[in-house]
Amino acid sequence: MTTRLQPGDRAPAFTLSDDEGNPVSLSDFAGQRVIVYFYPAAMTPGCSKQACDFTATREAWRSGGYAVVGISPDPPEQLATFRRRDDLSIVLLSDPGKEVLVAWGAYGTKQLYGKEIEGVIRSTFVVGEDGVIELAQYNVKATGHVAKLQRDLGVPVG
Numbered sequence: 068m069t070t071r072l073q074p075g076d077r078a079p080a081f082t083l084s085d086d087e088g089n090p091v092s093l094s095d096f097a098g099q100r101v102i103v104y105f106y107p108a109a110m111t112p113g114c115s116k117q118a119c120d121f122t123a124t125r126e127a128w129r130s131g132g133y134a135v136v137g138i139s140p141d142p143p144e145q146l147a148t149f150r151r152r153d154d155l156s157i158v159l160l161s162d163p164g165k166e167v168l169v170a171w172g173a174y175g176t177k178q179l180y181g182k183e184i185e186g187v188i189r190s191t192f193v194v195g196e197d198g199v200i201e202l203a204q205y206n207v208k209a210t211g212h213v214a215k216l217q218r219d220l221g222v223p224v225g
Contacts, residue, residue, distance in 0.1 A: 071172040072203045078103070078194040079170040083138065083160040086146035091136075091160055093194070100201075101134045101194045102216070105173035106209075107187040109141045109149035109159075113209030117189075120213035122155045124224070131222035133193075138162050138173075140187065172205065191216060 072078075082092040093101070104121070106114040121128070121135050128135055136158045141149070146159040168174035173190040176183055189209065193202035202219075217224050 071205060072192065072200055074200055074203060076200045076203075078192065078198050078200050079167070081160075081162075081167040081170070083162055083167060084143045085161070086143050086150050086159045088143050091158060093198070096134050096136075096194070097198065098196050099134055100132050100196055101136060102128065102191065103136050103138065103171070103194060104189075104191040105168055105171065105187055106137060106139050106189055109139055109145050110152065113189075114139070115149075115153055117209040117212060118149070118155050118157065118159075119153055121157050122153070124213055124217060124222075125156050127217065127222050127224065131220070133220075133222070134158070136160060138167060140165055140168065172203075177206070193220065 080093055082090050085091050106117060108114055118137055138160045140163050141161055142163055143161045146161055162168050165174050168187060173188050175188060177186055177188050188205055189207050191204045191207050192200055195201045
Protein backbone atom coordinates (compact mmCIF):
# COMPACT_ATOMS: atom_id res chain seq x y z
CA MET A 68 0.00 0.00 0.00
CA THR A 69 1.34 3.39 -1.00
CA THR A 70 1.72 5.89 1.83
CA ARG A 71 0.02 9.14 0.96
CA LEU A 72 1.31 12.49 2.11
CA GLN A 73 -0.96 14.91 3.96
CA PRO A 74 -0.88 18.66 4.61
CA GLY A 75 1.50 19.25 7.51
CA ASP A 76 3.93 16.50 6.42
CA ARG A 77 7.48 17.49 5.54
CA ALA A 78 7.95 17.19 1.78
CA PRO A 79 10.36 14.34 0.95
CA ALA A 80 13.68 15.70 -0.30
CA PHE A 81 14.82 14.89 -3.82
CA THR A 82 17.51 15.60 -6.37
CA LEU A 83 16.62 14.60 -9.93
CA SER A 84 17.91 15.40 -13.42
CA ASP A 85 16.11 17.94 -15.54
CA ASP A 86 15.59 17.62 -19.28
CA GLU A 87 19.19 18.79 -19.87
CA GLY A 88 20.67 16.38 -17.34
CA ASN A 89 21.26 19.05 -14.68
CA PRO A 90 20.55 18.14 -11.05
CA VAL A 91 17.59 19.93 -9.46
CA SER A 92 16.74 19.55 -5.78
CA LEU A 93 13.63 20.44 -3.85
CA SER A 94 15.94 22.46 -1.60
CA ASP A 95 16.73 24.71 -4.61
CA PHE A 96 13.25 26.16 -4.05
CA ALA A 97 13.68 26.83 -0.30
CA GLY A 98 12.04 30.08 0.73
CA GLN A 99 9.37 29.93 -1.97
CA ARG A 100 6.20 27.98 -2.54
CA VAL A 101 6.44 25.26 -5.14
CA ILE A 102 3.87 23.16 -6.94
CA VAL A 103 5.24 19.66 -7.44
CA TYR A 104 3.12 17.59 -9.77
CA PHE A 105 3.58 14.01 -10.92
CA TYR A 106 2.41 12.76 -14.29
CA PRO A 107 2.59 9.34 -15.98
CA ALA A 108 4.31 9.94 -19.33
CA ALA A 109 5.59 12.78 -21.49
CA MET A 110 3.90 13.39 -24.82
CA THR A 111 0.67 11.58 -24.00
CA PRO A 112 -2.54 13.58 -24.48
CA GLY A 113 -3.43 14.16 -20.81
CA CYS A 114 0.13 14.84 -19.69
CA SER A 115 0.66 17.25 -22.59
CA LYS A 116 -2.55 19.08 -21.72
CA GLN A 117 -1.53 19.45 -18.09
CA ALA A 118 2.04 20.59 -18.89
CA CYS A 119 0.78 23.06 -21.50
CA ASP A 120 -1.77 24.44 -19.00
CA PHE A 121 0.97 24.99 -16.39
CA THR A 122 3.16 26.63 -19.06
CA ALA A 123 0.33 28.88 -20.27
CA THR A 124 -0.27 30.09 -16.71
CA ARG A 125 3.40 30.26 -15.68
CA GLU A 126 3.41 34.04 -15.21
CA ALA A 127 0.30 33.90 -13.01
CA TRP A 128 1.98 31.23 -10.87
CA ARG A 129 5.19 33.26 -10.67
CA SER A 130 3.26 36.42 -9.77
CA GLY A 131 1.43 34.43 -7.09
CA GLY A 132 4.78 33.35 -5.61
CA TYR A 133 4.88 29.77 -6.93
CA ALA A 134 7.41 27.75 -8.88
CA VAL A 135 6.13 24.73 -10.84
CA VAL A 136 7.95 21.40 -11.12
CA GLY A 137 6.69 18.39 -13.08
CA ILE A 138 8.09 14.91 -12.37
CA SER A 139 7.67 11.72 -14.41
CA PRO A 140 9.58 8.46 -14.87
CA ASP A 141 10.64 9.54 -18.38
CA PRO A 142 14.38 9.82 -19.11
CA PRO A 143 15.83 13.34 -19.54
CA GLU A 144 16.14 12.92 -23.32
CA GLN A 145 12.40 12.27 -23.61
CA LEU A 146 11.65 15.26 -21.39
CA ALA A 147 13.82 17.41 -23.69
CA THR A 148 11.79 16.24 -26.69
CA PHE A 149 8.58 16.94 -24.74
CA ARG A 150 9.77 20.47 -23.88
CA ARG A 151 10.67 21.27 -27.49
CA ARG A 152 7.57 19.68 -29.02
CA ASP A 153 5.11 21.47 -26.71
CA ASP A 154 7.19 24.63 -26.08
CA LEU A 155 7.12 24.04 -22.32
CA SER A 156 8.66 26.54 -19.89
CA ILE A 157 8.20 24.74 -16.57
CA VAL A 158 10.81 22.61 -14.80
CA LEU A 159 10.62 18.96 -15.90
CA LEU A 160 12.40 16.30 -13.84
CA SER A 161 13.19 12.65 -14.51
CA ASP A 162 12.61 9.89 -11.94
CA PRO A 163 13.25 6.68 -13.92
CA GLY A 164 13.84 4.64 -10.75
CA LYS A 165 10.53 5.92 -9.33
CA GLU A 166 12.06 6.48 -5.86
CA VAL A 167 10.68 10.02 -5.60
CA LEU A 168 7.32 8.97 -7.02
CA VAL A 169 7.06 6.29 -4.32
CA ALA A 170 8.25 8.63 -1.53
CA TRP A 171 5.51 11.12 -2.43
CA GLY A 172 2.83 8.42 -2.73
CA ALA A 173 2.50 9.10 -6.45
CA TYR A 174 3.25 5.55 -7.59
CA GLY A 175 1.21 2.49 -6.74
CA THR A 176 -1.99 0.67 -7.48
CA LYS A 177 -4.51 2.63 -9.52
CA GLN A 178 -7.50 2.03 -11.75
CA LEU A 179 -7.04 2.27 -15.50
CA TYR A 180 -9.96 1.45 -17.76
CA GLY A 181 -11.54 -0.61 -14.99
CA LYS A 182 -8.42 -2.65 -14.20
CA GLU A 183 -6.04 -2.36 -11.28
CA ILE A 184 -2.48 -1.67 -12.37
CA GLU A 185 0.77 -0.38 -10.86
CA GLY A 186 1.71 3.02 -12.19
CA VAL A 187 2.07 6.74 -11.70
CA ILE A 188 -0.83 8.29 -9.80
CA ARG A 189 -1.39 11.78 -11.24
CA SER A 190 -0.85 13.93 -8.16
CA THR A 191 -0.26 17.56 -7.23
CA PHE A 192 1.29 19.06 -4.11
CA VAL A 193 1.88 22.56 -2.86
CA VAL A 194 5.01 22.81 -0.74
CA GLY A 195 5.33 25.87 1.48
CA GLU A 196 8.36 28.08 1.90
CA ASP A 197 9.29 25.99 4.94
CA GLY A 198 9.27 22.67 3.05
CA VAL A 199 5.98 21.51 4.57
CA ILE A 200 3.16 20.24 2.37
CA GLU A 201 0.23 22.65 2.29
CA LEU A 202 -1.92 20.75 -0.22
CA ALA A 203 -1.85 17.12 -1.37
CA GLN A 204 -4.13 15.95 -4.19
CA TYR A 205 -4.11 12.43 -5.64
CA ASN A 206 -5.85 11.05 -8.72
CA VAL A 207 -6.33 14.49 -10.24
CA LYS A 208 -7.69 14.88 -13.77
CA ALA A 209 -5.36 16.28 -16.41
CA THR A 210 -7.98 18.46 -18.06
CA GLY A 211 -9.15 21.42 -15.99
CA HIS A 212 -6.87 20.66 -13.05
CA VAL A 213 -4.58 23.68 -13.45
CA ALA A 214 -7.50 26.13 -13.63
CA LYS A 215 -9.13 24.52 -10.57
CA LEU A 216 -5.83 24.69 -8.67
CA GLN A 217 -5.53 28.38 -9.55
CA ARG A 218 -9.05 29.03 -8.21
CA ASP A 219 -8.41 26.97 -5.06
CA LEU A 220 -5.16 28.83 -4.34
CA GLY A 221 -6.46 32.28 -5.28
CA VAL A 222 -4.00 32.68 -8.17
CA PRO A 223 -5.51 34.91 -10.87
CA VAL A 224 -6.52 33.08 -14.02
CA GLY A 225 -5.22 34.49 -17.29
